Amino acid sequence: MQLYYFYRHNRENTIFISAEEQPDHPLEFLWVDSLRQDLVNHAESWQNNIYEHTGLVLNEFHMQDLLNIEHPCAFDTVEEYDLLIFRKLISPDDQIYESGNVSDSHENIFGLTTTPMSFILTPNILVSVREQGNMTVESYIQRIQLIMERTITEQNKPRKLPTTPADLSLRLLNSMIDGYLNLRTPLTRRVEHWQQQLLQGNRRFKQWHQLFHEDMAFQQIENLCEEQIETLQEFRDELVDNYHHVVTKQKHKTQDILLVRLNDLMSHIERVQKHTLRLRNAIQSAIDLHFSAIANQTNENMRILAIITAIFAPLTLLTGVYGMNFEFIPGLKSPIGFWIMLGVMLMSTILLLYYFYQQHLVGRGERSVIDLLAQQHKQRNVNILWFLDYEPIKQTLKEVEKMTKLK
Template identity: 20%
Template sequence: MIRTAYFSGQTLSYGGREYVDTFLQNEGYLWIDIDDELSSEDEGILRQLGCHRLAIQDSQRLRHPPKMEEFEENCFVLYRGFSSCEGLLNITTLPLAFFVNDVLLITKRSMPSIGVDTLWEHGKLTQLIVTPSLLLSKIMNASAQRYVDVILEAENDITELEDTMLENPDDQVMHKLISLKSHLRKLLRTSRYHTKLTDQLLSGGSRFINVEDNEVKHSFRDVHDKFERIESLCSMYYDLCGDLIEGYISLSSHQLNKTMQVLTVITAIFVPLTFIAGIYGMNFENMPELKYSSGYFIVWVVMLVIGVSLLVLFRKKRWL
């Protein structure tokens, strides 16, 4: 699906493909949002608007790191947008491609995007669309802010997991911690890519993105700062989850050691008793003490004395 926002004079109009021809024949500013796989007709429109063939191919790839590339008629920016979150930082991201020049912004995506949808309904779109590079930064900013919000919300989940681990550690807690650590690792990688991308944008790597304009520069700086914060938070929470996992393993090992200690003490008590029972269980005819009338009771007393003595000894050593 292609939707367009066309601004000419003082009028902002929303529509579809028809505004592409209007834009090509008249002066104005155009934002094209493509939310679907590209058809041959869509590719023809992009080529007509000056988009390079290789950039169009990159915009359709599902797994491609964020980057910026300069072409003759526009700047191509590939960004990892925010789509949705299912809890515990299980964030669904999407490849969000931008083609930007002085009068045009094209966004290409394959699923819902928080950044695009936020700016499409923005009350000040008429002011932003006349500076496509500023509009680009605002879309990235809205997405980055959602990343930050979700990561900050996860702090409570991490605290709850820590409390649960200390009070009642189980395999479910361990599974959540490992899952959370995996999601943090992915977010950390994504934030590092975006930090490099915003660095490149701020350094003036494109003639179509005027970072000499203070508003554009401050907006991209805000995006850069957000991703630096995301990287810092992800790194901190990643280390914290690692510490919690190690703590869970240590607690499990301690509980196992305590259990093995009790079983070892029980075994140590019954070893001498089993030895005595084994001796007097042998069926030799000429064994001594077999003719004593009270031999059975004497053996019981000896065994009880040994058992109680060992039990008292282990209690004094605090092995029980």
């Protein structure tokens, strides 16, 4: 457990940090940073320490929430304090301790592991409960310790320090949400991998079970983002509704800044959620293209088989006719009858191939479908009296019309 006192300088009107109490300066708020390991098996002593430094008495149900490593994102408020639980993505830089107990393992989403971080907020106190090795918080603590090494008058010069517990908690949340923004690149690469696997044509795709788990992982990320947005929205409503008792100008200004930061955090999470939704749609589009390609290949195979069947149908008819057991068949005794029949069969095959080529059924190019549609459009209205367009018949009809007029 570490204590950090945020004071306001009585002459410079700036914020500075101290690890010890400074009775000569007004206290803005106190930050108590605790590890979750301090609560496990030592919950009563930890509560006594919190009460000794802050005067807070925690609800027993909230103590259970702090100990629950699988607790979802949530926000709850009581008369004495507000409780905010937010799940942080465990990055490769983190060195979070993993216990051997199965019931005490972090939530794993297809290789993405998250851990809860809890904030207990009052207007003057912030109590954080985190895992040991949480580099987001430890990096912020290292920056605070570097600032504490400076003099009191120079601490607030390089960067504005937080003035309220809510401000500090939002800064820590901003660092944790940046880890979710960094998910966009690896998730996009995973989708590109599945697109290549689905659309490759040299072998059959069989990894449907793994692809199903991948899609479930994207869905769980969307649900996690939705929980985070709802939690931050409840936190925002609490800031708007229950901070009206702060009447000083500086506090009102700070409240406006907090609302802006909360809106910015929610917009970042919404970007991750929308990006994940786009990636799920991309996977679904790849699956649709995969089945469309299979259906197209099946139709192509059926088309080829139909053409082969149509070519061999007249040949089968000729061989069937000349294979009948009649005593007299024309050309049966002829010495060249066999060759004549082969020539007729070859000519039938060539004529059928030429007809199929003219109908764009064989050797179709890139614009064959367009040409086929154009040809169908031209032949949409079938001329039943097509024989009247024959030239001799036209001349005869004209002569009959002239004779009718003379009469």
